[in-house]
Amino acid sequence: MRLAPLALLLALAAALPAPAGAEDWKAELGPEDDAWKKVEQTFVFNNGAEPETLDPQIMTGVPEHRLAMACFEGLVGHHPETLAPVPGIAERWTVSPDGLVYTFHLRRSQWSDGTPLTAKDFLASWRRVLEPKTAAQYAYQLYPVKGAEAFNKQGADKPDGSGKYPPADWSSVGVRAPDEHTLVVTLERPCAYFLDLCAFETLMPVPMAVVEQHGDRWTRPEHIVCNGPFKPVEWLPNQRVTFAKNPRYWDAGYVKLEKIVALPYEDMETAYKLFQQGKIDWMDDVPAAKIDECKRLPEFYVAPYFGSYFYRFNVTKPPFDDVRVRRALALSIDREVITRDILKAGQVPATHFVPPLPGYQSPRGLAYDRAAARKLLAEAGYPDGKGFPKVELLYNTLEAHKLVAENVVQQWRENLGITVSLRNSEWKVYLNDVQHLQYQLARAAWIGDYLDPNTFLDMFVTGGGNNQTGWSNARYDALIAQAAAEVDAKKRAAVLRQAEELLVEQELPIIPVYIYVKKGLLADKVAGIHENVRALHPFQYIWIEPTD
């Protein structure tokens, strides 16, 4: 394996697998001896929901994503520990010095029905993602590719009102297959995280012949053809999905599990009871009411997660059009109290927005400072909170959000002398209200899509669909644009940091509260699950150890 060093340095500041002997790192992650061969290699886990589909290009959720990792493999995969891109269907790749052209060299591999998997499969699959009739919600994962966005939005109105997108022209999209095993991708502009996207399910190949033959039903076990380490063999709706090892996977020799069973239980109490009975090996959450009990179990684990919990301000209306008021409210929350006394699972109190990432250092943000907050509020014309208008904090109906909101409101009352009332709405009503700025303060959360600060920061550009605060800042927009064009990873990180500073230290259209954690229970006998910030645990690295 020859990794292109320049390209990878450009692409990721994250730790990389040692480019020493081919696949050495894989062997190192595997079992030390052959003891595992004596036990049944069946892994049962609670996936937390009934999968909406197994179609990697249509799916959007975490439970589906997990199953996609079992059945499909993209050009690259994720290192189970560092999350750095590792060879998948592409055994190696090069990147042009300007960061615009990616050349992937595909290994000889095949689909689970024995047909060879070629670069043409990627062309056809990516085209399917971008075809409007597919209506793929995550089509934007391909937008870094030249001409992809225009092809996907063919004929639709441009958001800035400057006319329409051109009609469909596939030849203008920057993907080519000069031969069966080479895929050349040209980007619209440099994209530091493009390799990470190549591991994402939207960019995984699908067997077009099968898709065309069976339509929406092609992912059913009786029809599905896949290229990953496992293959679905049984799908009983709301009961379980069962996978068996795919003997035609290119690295089947490395795969140790013979069978995977994914259970759909939404009720963590139910999953917990099954775990106690030894019926399931892994659940990636614990019952909220039993957090103290679970924390005492040796099987309990907790790790920071790639998600941020925060509050949005509607900056278009008083009193939150005044930055001093926003800063005062942000300064007067002691987040320790919330994570320690209410959430209790190890969530990380945060005054910054981007979760910890290799190669990126968030600014410190506004730490708890009651005196400074009171001063700011007085300057804004509300000394001791006098004359502060009636405001309301909106959250989607859920006990945990309520508890956090009640605490925050109480802290504001004690620290600033202002009264904030609470309003809860059902999920979709809440989404609708936030989207249309029908709120003053609203609870929010964001989980990153790819391993880069940009997935958190670019949402607050002017008019961004996920901005939803009404906030607009020319300097912020310029910084995000500058970062997008920057190929030097260090410089790029510095620019993004400036943008985050603007967000969490100066302008505060949002109040960061805490960084999410992934907590769960993992049976002793399971090996090969590594802690990482995105809680991605590819199944080909997992095995079952004997228990005494």
Next chain:
Amino acid sequence: MGRYLLRRVIQVPIVLWILVTATFFLMRYTPGGPFDMDKQVDPAVKAQMEAKYNLDKPMPVQYGLFLWDLVRLDLGPSFKNKTMTVNEIIAAKAPASAVLGLYAVVIALVLGLGAGVVAGVRQNSVFDYGSMTVAMVGLAVPTFVVGPLLALVFGIYLGWLPVAGYEGMDGLRYLVLPAFTLALPFAARIARLARAGMLEVIHQDYIRTAWAKGLSEQVVVLRHALRGAMLPVVSFLGPAVAQILTGSLVVEQIFGIPGIGREFVQGATNRDYTLVMGTVILFGVLLVGFNLLVDILYGFLDPRIRYA
């Protein structure tokens, strides 16, 4: 009787039409749509998704298309479950709810009628107070408390029964706890209704006549009094059985039953319009059907009722 029945049967499609029409428009005009997500979908992409499911068409057209599909018994694709149609979802999940429901109905009837009748006959006895106290508790304590408690005692502590899961008709062991949990509040209602019915009947002249004839208590109660006492129970059973058979979100979640009750609630939460329509129609048909059945049964139970 024949003409009455005919009239009732003709009413059924009208009642169902009103139900589906009201549900159709209520769903469409509820804030938030099926493709509103916490991660905003690009307007152009959202338009593609709406076009795929005909949501871009004017409301009357959507309604017309829906009715046309409905006449052909096609409930359309689910917006959320991308690989199944609503027909398939109902076909896949209604059986589990029905199987569980049937067991629950039997348990509720046996427990409820038994306790209610005895309590009525032995009014103000220890058994009367005892069983009615239990029935009050059964009504007052919600299933989300009873279910986990039963699972904890019989599943975790005693280890007699599985705590969750479903293995079809054969996996009876899996159905014991959920069926009891589902049945308890209904059993309690039935017990109270049966007792009240029994008390009302037991002092009537025709029962006194039966006693006077020297009939045994068994014959008086089971042959003469029970029929009258059943009336309030039967009218309760119509809607109750429809409700039990269409599943319960809570019981399904606690015991991991792949039933239709969950689809009902999740469909509404997700604004999965087609799925909501499908489950509402299913529930509507069952409700109307069982109410019709109750009306017919009434005639047999109470000879005074004449259908004119």
